[in-house]
Amino acid sequence: MKLWDIETKEVVAKWTGHTNLVGALCWSVGGERVVSGSNDGTIRVWDVESGDTVLGPIRTGHMYVDAVLYSLDTTKIATGGYEEIALKIWDAKATCLP
Secondary structure, three states, rough: OOEEOOOOHHHHHHHHOOOOOEEEEEEEEOOOEEEEOOOOOOOEEOOOOOOOOOEEEEEOOOOOEEEEEOOOOOOOEEEEEEOOOOOOOEOOOOOOOO
């Protein structure tokens, strides 16, 4: 994934980790974290400043993750996707998983 400065049109960061297309993103309310969902079936939570994965990868059970959303208090993440068609709720404060 690439983080762009929209004023300068420059790439300011590149984050790697997913093994397939990233089709869903959501910024946390405070802007410190981004959750991404991928066609590899996982979600990851990224620290915006460092670019590090701070949670995940989490295997969601979806073949493709089509939607990710933070709760307003950033304690939970919702996912939706293809194959296992269900809304799932995840703990956004859990420790990193293998």
